[in-house]
Amino acid sequence: MNIGMIGLGRMGGHMAQRLREGGHAVVGYDSSPQSDRDVDSMEALVKALSSPRVVWVMVPAGEPTDSVIETLAQLLDAEDLVVDGGNTRYADDTRHARYLDQRGIRFMDCGVSGGVWGAERGYAVMAGGSLEDFERVKPVLDALKPSGPDGLVLAGGVGAGHYAKMVHNAIEYGMMQALGEGFATMAKSPCITNPAAVMTSWKSGSVVSSWLLDLLANAFEDDPTLSGMPPVANESGEAKWMVESALELGVPTPVTAAALHMQQMSRGGADDILRAISTMRAQFGGHVTKV
Structure with a gap:
């Protein structure tokens, strides 16, 4: 497959490496110029991908992920697919899916475990989304997981992957x-x-x-x-x-x-808690706290 990877840190960079070793073409983008990025903007990443596009997001949860999702909503076309593989809170996945759906863009969430060893050992992948989207990206998921029958599951609908993680x-x-x-x-x-x-x-x-x-x-x-x-x-x-x-x-x-x-x-x-406890013990019992 031809896939975009946004976020090339400890996890994303190693995942991109494993995907390339598995025969997939990866276009990588990271905000850091010191990263091993292939393009210097999300606009360039989207232009480099063939339609219908698949873009995997591996950035910190919260505002960074929100910002990337909002940007991709303006750049992608209907039937393109965004996969959030970071540690997003599961409740945010529904919001992201609805936001992208307004433009006809598909969404999946994937909990990924394996740490910095994943490039070598493979990753445990817990996906959330429709069966149709799961089958669409399954070649990528199969390349990420360890060899053998285990390591990959469609945990349920949108949000289930991050809930499982x-x-x-x-x-x-x-x-x-x-x-x-x-x-x-x-x-x-x-x-x-x-x-x-x-x-x-x-x-x-x-x-x-x-x-x-x-x-x-x-x-x-x-x-x-x-x-x-x-x-x-x-x-x-x-x-x-x-x-x-x-x-x-x-x-x-x-x-x-x-x-x-x-x-x-x-x-x-707990420092303030312990100081308060030590103070009370000293007051009622004359206990002297020794460090």
């Missing part, structure tokens, strides 16, 4: 939190002499073996105590969105909520 990332947060807590507990215990070796041994034969554990074991090779890594974890929004959705649906999500709160605390979000 939201849940996926929230599960990821919980898994990382559990692995981190296990490492910290062993690191503090006098019973364990080498927590890194213990966790690395779980890569084979263990029920907790996973790619996340493999990546942690990779890091242990260079830094067994992880002392070189700052104790700060950023969160991109998906876990928060899942907790909000789960509350509306009446689904308890204590693990996801706890993992989300820990990531927020790592960025200093």
Whole structure:
């Protein structure tokens, strides 16, 4: 296929690379002149594509995605197809689809997982949209996913792909939190002499073996105590969105909520809370907080 890729960062650039290796012709655009872009504007990208066009958007969620969608609405023709592969909130997909539909432009959303390793390993792709549009871009999706029968799903209508990715990332947060807590507990215990070796041994034969554990074991090779890594974890929004959705649906999500709160605390979000708690303990019990 002939496809346009808007956004050539850590994900988009590697996806474009994998698509080219799969035999597809990719016209890439990024706002940064230092990127490996093929054209220097979205107008040039649209002109370089044959009709009916397919344009894949890989830019940050929120205003950047809104801006790209609004620009494409002015540049594309009826029956062209826009695929949002970023981490857009699922509720925004319906708004984007309706906006583009006013001009007869098709829309799909795709949650994509695989990180910087995706160019080599392939990506898990969770699509949302019509079956007709899914079949239209399936050659591209097949090139992105890993070899084998799994790694690609049409999760439902518009918004379903990003909803599935939201849940996926929230599960990821919980898994990382559990692995981190296990490492910290062993690191503090006098019973364990080498927590890194213990966790690395779980890569084979263990029920907790996973790619996340493999990546942690990779890091242990260079830094067994992880002392070189700052104790700060950023969160991109998906876990928060899942907790909000789960509350509306009446689904308890204590693990996801706890993992989300820990990531927020790592960025200093709990400093004022802890200062207030220490103040009250000092007032009622004379407890002196030691740093």
